[in-house]
Amino acid sequence: MDGRADRKLRLRVLTPYGSLCDREVDYVIFRSTEGDAGIQIGHEPFTAVLNEGLLVYHVDAEVHALVVLGGVASVLDDEVSVVSEIAEHPDRIERLINDLALEKAALAEEEKKGSMDIQVMELGLRRALVRIDVSAYSIIKGRVGIAEFDEDARGADDGGN
Amino acid sequence: MESAQGLKSRLHSISSTRQITRSMQMIASTKVQKTLRRMQQNAPYVERFDDIIRNVMRFAFHTRHRYIAPPDAGCSAIIAVSGNRGLCGAYNVNVCRETVSQIRRMNRDVRCVTVGRKIRDHLGRRKYIVERAFDGASESPFYETARDAGKIALELYEKGAVDSIFIVYTRYESALSLLPFTKQILPLGVSDQSGRDPRGRQMSFEPGLDDALDHVVPLYLSACVYGAMLNAAACEQSARIVSMDAASRNCADMYERLSLRYNRLRQSSITQELNEIVGGAEALLSTEEG
Numbered sequence: 001m002d003g004r005a006d007r008k009l010r011l012r013v014l015t016p017y018g019s020l021c022d023r024e025v026d027y028v029i030f031r032s033t034e035g036d037a038g039i040q041i042g043h044e045p046f047t048a049v050l051n052e053g054l055l056v057y058h059v060d061a062e063v064h065a066l067v068v069l070g071g072v073a074s075v076l077d078d079e080v081s082v083v084s085e086i087a088e089h090p091d092r093i094e095r096l097i098n099d100l101a102l103e104k105a106a107l108a109e110e111e112k113k114g115s116m117d118i119q120v121m122e123l124g125l126r127r128a129l130v131r132i133d134v135s136a137y138s139i140i141k142g143r144v145g146i147a148e149f150d151e152d153a154r155g156a157d158d159g160g161n
Numbered sequence: 162m163e164s165a166q167g168l169k170s171r172l173h174s175i176s177s178t179r180q181i182t183r184s185m186q187m188i189a190s191t192k193v194q195k196t197l198r199r200m201q202q203n204a205p206y207v208e209r210f211d212d213i214i215r216n217v218m219r220f221a222f223h224t225r226h227r228y229i230a231p232p233d234a235g236c237s238a239i240i241a242v243s244g245n246r247g248l249c250g251a252y253n254v255n256v257c258r259e260t261v262s263q264i265r266r267m268n269r270d271v272r273c274v275t276v277g278r279k280i281r282d283h284l285g286r287r288k289y290i291v292e293r294a295f296d297g298a299s300e301s302p303f304y305e306t307a308r309d310a311g312k313i314a315l316e317l318y319e320k321g322a323v324d325s326i327f328i329v330y331t332r333y334e335s336a337l338s339l340l341p342f343t344k345q346i347l348p349l350g351v352s353d354q355s356g357r358d359p360r361g362r363q364m365s366f367e368p369g370l371d372d373a374l375d376h377v378v379p380l381y382l383s384a385c386v387y388g389a390m391l392n393a394a395a396c397e398q399s400a401r402i403v404s405m406d407a408a409s410r411n412c413a414d415m416y417e418r419l420s421l422r423y424n425r426l427r428q429s430s431i432t433q434e435l436n437e438i439v440g441g442a443e444a445l446l447s448t449e450e451g
Binding site for chain 2: 018019032034044047049071083085
């Protein structure tokens with residue numbers, strides 16, 4: 001026995017606005033550009049570029065998730081570090097997406113005076129997908145709205161202070 | 162000799178100035194708390210990114226990627242961060258001086274990206290090339306500004322116009338220790354630990370090492386610039402607190418000295434008037450007796 005069952009991974013998820021997660025976990029799954037990667041204790045040194053998607057981690061019998069929109073994951077000495085410009089809890093991201101879609105739709109309506117635009121339709125589609133499942137983030141291509149997320153996060157940060 | 166009216170006017174002016182400096186000190190104290198909180202929230206992100214880059218270099222020192230071994234361009238890029246406003250002691254002067262001395266030490270062409278008006282004006286006056294100036298956010302930095310500033314420097318690097326990128330900013334050590342500091346971002350440095358893993362392991366990369374570096378380095382650059390901007394903002398406010406505190410104390414000293422002079426002047430004029438009245442009364446008395 002190498003005592004692996006007793007050992008845990010250290011997971012750190014960091015954004016420019018603060019730490020989202022810093023705790024001991026049993027198992028981590030994140031979405032790299034090459035596909036989903038699962039990390040357990042004793043994993044070899046590993047660096048991955050992250051895609052938009054869910055980061056799932058297991059603590060005892062519980063499963064937790066975070067939405068990570070790009071970034072880098074590094075695994076070394078039983079420590080998983082994820083640094084990402086935008087990462088959030090799924091419920092918060094869903095709210096941000098909804099707000100964004102509403103805002104964009106209102107803006108488009110004002111600017112186009114009622115004329116339907118492909119971008120607006122696309123946003124509507126994405127919003128519907130997000131409502132179905134948060135992991136639909138992987139479908140969001142071209143990072144539409146990321147700047148707006150960032151702005152919102154910044155506003156929340158400033159407002160929180 | 163100054164008139165009582167003149168002194169009174171000066172006293173009034175000093176009192177107003179003291180109110181302004183005190184208010185500025187209080188505002189700076191509030192802002193520095195807020196900025197320090199943001200800086201503390203951001204610090205683990207930058208530190209972790211530094212660790213990731215260090216680890217990647219430990220395992221990937223052999224690669225000839227352009228971010229590690231660029232072709233010689235004879236020119237460097239500097240991202241310099243200063244304040245927009247004065248009234249913060251030597252803060253702006255120190256960072257301007259550090260930037261210029263860094264440029265002189267390099268002894269080669271330099272293209273600058275500036276964040277903050279003071280450094281833009283300083284470098285502009287000395288005819289250095291300022292590729293782009295960001296003036297809006299020295300006191301309350303935004304990540305987007307950091308990303309844009311990093312992007313411009315990185316574009317120069319990618320085009321082969323520069324072969325290294327530095328950041329010059331003021332690092333916040335403590336309220337009284339604000340040190341101008343230069344950090345090299347690119348090319349990525351090969352550390353003493355390079356190639357040495359105690360357990361002889363190899364690191365795997367997804368996608369490959371070169372592609373991973375292509376993705377990681379722009380994020381790393383943005384992280385470093387944002388961290389530098391937050392440090393600089395905290396330093397600016399901290400320097401302003403010290404500077405405004407000194408100004409308030411000087412105002413108080415000056416007010417006290419002038420008050421003393423004014424009171425003496427007032428007292429002497431009262432004494433003179435009393436003397437004149439007493440003298441006049443005595444003269445009247447002697448006339449009546451005579």
